[in-house]
Amino acid sequence: MDSVVAYNTQTGKERWTLPDKSGNRVAPEVTLVRAGLVYGTTENGPVVLDSTTGADKEDQPGIAPYFSDGYVGIAVTDSDHTVTAYRTEN
Numbered sequence: 001m002d003s004v005v006a007y008n009t010q011t012g013k014e015r016w017t018l019p020d021k022s023g024n025r026v027a028p029e030v031t032l033v034r035a036g037l038v039y040g041t042t043e044n045g046p047v048v049l050d051s052t053t054g055a056d057k058e059d060q061p062g063i064a065p066y067f068s069d070g071y072v073g074i075a076v077t078d079s080d081h082t083v084t085a086y087r088t089e090n
Contacts, residue, residue, distance in 0.1 A: 003027045006038070006054060016054030031064045031075075039064045 004027045006015040018027040028040030028047045037057060038049040046064035048057040063084070065073040073088045 004030060004038075004040075006051060015052065018054060020054070028064075031066050032068060034068050035070070 003017055003019060005017045007013065008015055018025055026042050026044075028038075028042045028049070030038060030040040032039040033051060036051050038051050038054075039061075040047050040049070041064045046061045048061045048064075049055065050057050063073075063075045063077075063086070065075045067074040068088055071088060073086050075084050075086070076082065077084065
């Protein structure tokens with residue numbers, strides 16, 4: 001993945017982009033955007049970002065879901081590609 005860019009949907013202006021060379025951050029492979037959060041994976045594991053600012057929301061989320069409806073999340077583990085369903089907080 002070369003870069004991830006977030007735009008303001010009302011103005012069309014760029015909000016943030018990764019990689020962020022000044023912060024030494026890399027662009028994740030985005031798996032899901034939901035409820036103000038961007039979920040993805042990097043070589044270092046899963047990440048959760050604030051969709052407005054691009055700031056990290058969790059240090060070690062452990063999982064990057066591909067689907068969530070607010071009640072159930074679906075994710076695939078990197079190590080053995082196991083599909084996991086888990087309960088989420090609404």
